[in-house]
Amino acid sequence: MADQYAQSGEDKRPSEIPAIRWEEPPEGPVVVLLDQTRLPAEEVELVCTDASALVEAIRSLAVRGAPLLGIAGAYGVALAAVRGFDVDDAADALAGARPTAVNLSVGVRRARAAYRAAVAEGGDPAQGARAALAAARQLHREDAEASARMAGHGLALLDELLPGGGHRVLTHCNTGALVSGGEGTAFAVALAAHRAGRLRRLWVDETRPLLQGARLTAYEAARNGMGYTLLTDNAAGSLFAAGEVDAVLVGADRIAADGSVANKVGTYPLAVLARYHHVPFIVVAPLTTVDAQTPDGASIEVEQRPGYEVTEVSAPQAPVTGAGGGVPVAPLGTQAYNPAFDVTPPELVTAIVTEEGTISPVTAEALAEMCAGAGQGGQRS
Ligand SMILES: CSC[C@H]1O[C@H](OP(=O)(O)O)[C@H](O)[C@@H]1O
Numbered sequence: 001m002a003d004q005y006a007q008s009g010e011d012k013r014p015s016e017i018p019a020i021r022w023e024e025p026p027e028g029p030v031v032v033l034l035d036q037t038r039l040p041a042e043e044v045e046l047v048c049t050d051a052s053a054l055v056e057a058i059r060s061l062a063v064r065g066a067p068l069l070g071i072a073g074a075y076g077v078a079l080a081a082v083r084g085f086d087v088d089d090a091a092d093a094l095a096g097a098r099p100t101a102v103n104l105s106v107g108v109r110r111a112r113a114a115y116r117a118a119v120a121e122g123g124d125p126a127q128g129a130r131a132a133l134a135a136a137r138q139l140h141r142e143d144a145e146a147s148a149r150m151a152g153h154g155l156a157l158l159d160e161l162l163p164g165g166g167h168r169v170l171t172h173c174n175t176g177a178l179v180s181g182g183e184g185t186a187f188a189v190a191l192a193a194h195r196a197g198r199l200r201r202l203w204v205d206e207t208r209p210l211l212q213g214a215r216l217t218a219y220e221a222a223r224n225g226m227g228y229t230l231l232t233d234n235a236a237g238s239l240f241a242a243g244e245v246d247a248v249l250v251g252a253d254r255i256a257a258d259g260s261v262a263n264k265v266g267t268y269p270l271a272v273l274a275r276y277h278h279v280p281f282i283v284v285a286p287l288t289t290v291d292a293q294t295p296d297g298a299s300i301e302v303e304q305r306p307g308y309e310v311t312e313v314s315a316p317q318a319p320v321t322g323a324g325g326g327v328p329v330a331p332l333g334t335q336a337y338n339p340a341f342d343v344t345p346p347e348l349v350t351a352i353v354t355e356e357g358t359i360s361p362v363t364a365e366a367l368a369e370m371c372a373g374a375g376q377g378g379q380r381s
Pocket residue numbers: 061064065066067172173174175179185186212250251252253263264265340
């Protein structure tokens with residue numbers, strides 16, 4: 001299949017397309033985002049001049065994905081500080097933009113703490129702003145490094161679990177360069193397998209209702225020349241039954257202290273299918289996703305999103321009559337259940353891969369030991 005996106009301008013690889021960057025044009029510093037709601041048809045950038053623009057971009061999923069939300073939150077605090085807005089107001093609004101991905105509040109907290117420390121040491125607000133920006137840039141670099149290390153650990157795990165190579169991997173939602181300062185989390189492992197010649201097939205769940213798989217993972221797989229096949233979420237079961245899945249690779253938005261994993265809705269059913277079919281179910285996430293202060297899965301706040309995301313589809317060529325500006329696919333007035341995430345218990349998780357290595361089996365003790373070893377006592381919003 002010709003790369004239909006190649007004609008959309010310079011054929012840049014996703015890993016070369018910054019999902020986020022800080023720029024300092026003459027008119028003042030800005031945060032530039034690749035608007036993920038416009039992909040794959042259009043590569044459009046959003047230029048944010050204040051934290052409120054970033055809050056809206058987070059809420060609309062123009063910028064999304066746990067690690068990237070942390071980076072965006074940190075840059076948002078720096079942007080507010082540099083432009084002279086109230087840093088605490090900006091930090092609170094950014095941290096509250098979406099509730100489930102702990103990375104967001106971690107990033108906001110790190111930039112705010114850097115600002116406050118600089119000012120407390122006698123620095124003026126400008127020095128505080130520089131400290132906040134330095135913290136955001138450090139988080140950005142750390143995440144890129146974490147992504148590369150997770151890719152290595154994850155590929156080693158796949159090779160260990162699946163001797164003989166030719167891995168057929170199923171993934172859910174989007175976990176590539178579009179969620180990361182680097183090449184992503186779970187997708188980065190699949191990409192490493194591809195580059196090593198050991199990815200036989202990448203099965204891509206479309207991931208209703210916002211289609212992060214169809215729109216974003218397929219886009220990233222195509223741009224990286226990977227052999228991928230898109231499927232509806234409800235087709236995954238028949239794929240397992242046919243013996244076509246060797247491993248499941250997913251990301252995470254929050255990992256509780258007991259090892260429960262909050263991730264895009266539809267992840268939990270995959271974990272149950274994987275267990276039933278004796279297929280490894282692997283979670284790939286940086287330690288900034290682990291929240292030691294959230295004791296278990298029941299304590300994780302799962303974001304509930306607007307019903308129109310379920311009852312409507314966006315179809316630019318069609319008249320839009322729905323509440324969400326889309327084309328209704330259900331009777332007007334239909335109520336919809338639309339949790340953005342679900343929670344998988346640790347006993348269904350074969351392994352958690354982080355930048356520090358692999359945890360298997362997944363226990364609270366092993367998780368705490370890894371966080372302590374990395375000098376991260378577990379994140380707190
Ligand atoms: C590994 S971060 C990507 C993670 O974030 C996604 O959620 P959203 O698209 O709503 O930000 C999904 O849970 C992915 O696994």
